[in-house]
Amino acid sequence: MTSNYRRREIDGLRAVAILAVVGYHIGFPVMAGGYVGVDIFLVVSGYVIAGLLFREQNETGSIALKSFYARRFRRLLPGFSLSLLATILLSFAFLLPDEQISVAKSGAAAALFGGNIYSWMINQDYFLIDNQFPPFRHLWTLGVEEQFYIFFPVSIAILAKIGFRKRAASQNWICNFVLMTVVVSLGMSILLSKQHSVFAYLMPFTRAWEFGAGALLAMLPSVSLRLRPVLAILGFALIVLAIIFFDDATPYPSFFACLPVVGTMVIIASGRPHEGNPVGHVLASSPMQAIGRLSYGWYLWHWPLIAIGHTVWGEEAALVRNTGLAFVALVLAGLSWHFIERPILESKWRIFATQRRVYLSGALLILCCVGISLLLWAWALRPLPDGSLLAQSRANHATAAHDFPFCNDRPGTVCEIGADTSAPAILLWGDSHAAQLSKGFEQAIGKSQIRVIIRTMGGCTPAGQPRMAGPERQSEFVTQCAAFNDGSMAIARDLSAHGNLRGVVIAGDWNSERAGWSGPLAGRLKQLASLGLRTVLVTDIPLMPADFVNCTIRRGESACALTRALVQQRSEESHFQLNRISERYPDARLWSPLDGLCPAQLCPAAINGRFLYRNRNHLSVEGSLLLAPSALPMVDWLVHSPVMH
Known part of the structure; x- marks a missing residue:
């Protein structure tokens, strides 16, 4: 379905967003604020989805919710399910049982559109992961987006009916509702970001204003042609400033998120490239279009590969390795798009050809994702060999x-x-x-x-x-x-x-x-x-690395030991x-x-097959x-x- 809301520069904005996020996750220099790419995605989603809904309401007088959700299922579920299932299989092959349990829980939650809620429940601060790399950490964004898709279209449909019955302009009702949502959600984001930062970062209540900002943009009149060149450059500058100067210490989202959100809005409002939008010429270029089309798949694939790679191989050559894994993820995203996602969108697969089949196939995919997550969980709970390092670790925590x-x-x-x-x-x-x-x-x-x-x-x-x-x-x-x-x-x-x-x-x-x-x-x-x-x-006593258990099991006692000099320097x-x-x-x-814990000037987590620590800073x-x-x-x-x- 094509419309004014499917513009070439919009795909270019998606490319900017995914490049920022991937750059942040691989640890690329000068991209410490690359996480703002998520905010760009949310504004673009709000603009495109709201624009389609508003056009449908204006043209037909109603919103076909079943058709809307069928389109969302076609677009989101196939690629998501494939990447989730592949990550679970990689977890079977490369992760240790305790790591597998974490993956299984978060995978099941993500499959049920609740990845963000699960992360909040376990108090998983996006910025303070403490060297732990859960492979499904990034799926909190899909949880927020899917929750928006559940709430927003239904609200618009209800408001449109109320406006029709009261013989009032439906668009006024909708505009006031979206404006109120933006104000309330932004206020919550600012108030909660300091004291309840995890909730503010992950929950739809404090992110709804970013979708709402895009939705408002779909209802606003066009910007003057004379202002468009300046506004487009200004909007792009705001996004670049956020990517470069924000970092993990920046209270977020709070009012700082206004920088990338306003920047994205201004670029979209500046119109198409031929309408005086100079930034649009770059965004509409072929490379940006190609990356933008694959942005969803790249987002799904890149983080699990980076996370599992870090868990298995540690910190050594992380930037080079992560860059290579990100490129592999881009290739996988391209294969997924050309052989699975695009054919399904074009109804070339019979199981997704009709609305009824879409719902049945979608439900089956969700059940498969939840089922294989639970299977991984059950496998991870298998009995461990007596005296093994992992069995010791579990016993130390329990006793x-x-x-x-x-x-x-x-x-x-x-x-x-x-x-x-x-x-x-x-x-x-x-x-x-x-x-x-x-x-x-x-x-x-x-x-x-x-x-x-x-x-x-x-x-x-x-x-x-x-x-x-x-x-x-x-x-x-x-x-x-x-x-x-x-x-x-x-x-x-x-x-x-x-x-x-x-x-x-x-x-x-x-x-x-x-x-x-x-x-x-x-x-x-x-x-x-x-x-x-x-x-x-x-x-x-020495403070062990966050992954000392898994590192010692995988790589050996001496390979993961801290030097006594480093321990003394820290203290x-x-x-x-x-x-x-x-x-x-x-x-x-x-x-x-240290005289007892650090023989031969090394401070290992285990000696002669026996763990010395129950957690990072407590002895067994x-x-x-x-x-x-x-x-x-x-x-x-x-x-x-x-x-x-």
Whole structure:
């Protein structure tokens, strides 16, 4: 179906959009804001779809919704289904079970037009993926677009009928509705982008204004011929500025999205190339037309290939590899267009030849996509070989609370290990980074007459800077943390007087703490020194890469190990602060877990087939036990050395 809304420069705009998105995803220099290509797509979709609907309403007096959705099925489902099924098959072949589960869940959600909702439910920040590359991350855009296609045409059809019954101009009703949608949605986008950035980025409520902007453009009168050249250049400049100067730190969409949205609107409003639109001449060129026609397929194929490639091969030569994979995706998009999508659009395939067959075939494709996603999920849940690295990883996640329970003020949580109450005692005090040391301490003291009392609370260091508390519970958590630390200090005071307490070990997630923790921590050491207690400050453990489990399984222990020099460089500031504090007191020392975790100047995630970490910055039982030999001299110093004043 051809119309004024199917213009050559529109396909050229699609080419700009896909080039921006692909450039961003492959990590191309000066394209840090390439994600704005999605905004271009949304405006173009709003303009084209609204224009077709408005023309149909004006020409026939109604909107044939069944026919509209049949056209959408023909256009979107075949290419989408093919790329999804191919990605699932690649996941079967190349991904590990835990990765396959993630792919299966997101694939099923995307097949049901809910990829964006699924991403929001798992709080998947588009910009803070933390080196994880889910192959279906990009399908959130199709979720938003498909939800728009469900809502917008129905709304237009209803408003047209209301206007007809009230003998009013239907276009006025529709125009007011679209304008109100744009204003409300843009307002929500601006308000929510700061505090609820994931919701604002992924949800149709905060993206509807971009579709609405395109829809409004389809109803507005033409721009003056004299203004078109200037406006076209200005619009293109706005898009280029957004692509170059925006980055992952830009609050988005918010009002920043107005730059690419307005730029796209202005280019479209500037008319066709022969109507004084100089940018249109470039957009209507043969190369841009070819890329624009394949933009949908290229969008579908490029990210799964890049994501799986990154997961399998890591960061090495990422730009070169991603560029090659993007080119492969373009070839696949071309093959899909010529042999599947175009013949279906032209009704050359009998199963898509009639409206009824389109609906039946579409439903079958959706069921196939959901079914193969569930099949992948079931396959990923198969039993793993006992003792395998992946089995260890799953067990470590499942047994965290049991292996290192928090020992706080809650009933039944007082923790003690070692000898009875008459033995010399050590107090282990801190957050989860202190709790994870308990198994190593237990191994270190062995059967010696030493008692260890554990006081730990998640997210609460003795410095009193609770990093983990979110804004909505910050005040409550600060109060709880302060009470816990005061209680721990009272226990230290009581045990030093009546319980044979010799020293205190303080550990915390110093590398991730907020600024300002060194002063309160120094105050704690001053209090402990006044009680005649020796103190050991524990520096932090290495922070493993986000993909340390999969990297170690695929490439081996040494290949994925961090160098000790890099770990020390990353923790240089916290180590400096801890060292400066300990130097103030003759009865204070530093102890570094790196001596146990980083043999031969490498800090691997696993040693001899045993994982040392349960997640990026917490030890497994195996990792904690590995600290016992290096902890033993520290324990001996705490218990047996004379106190210096």
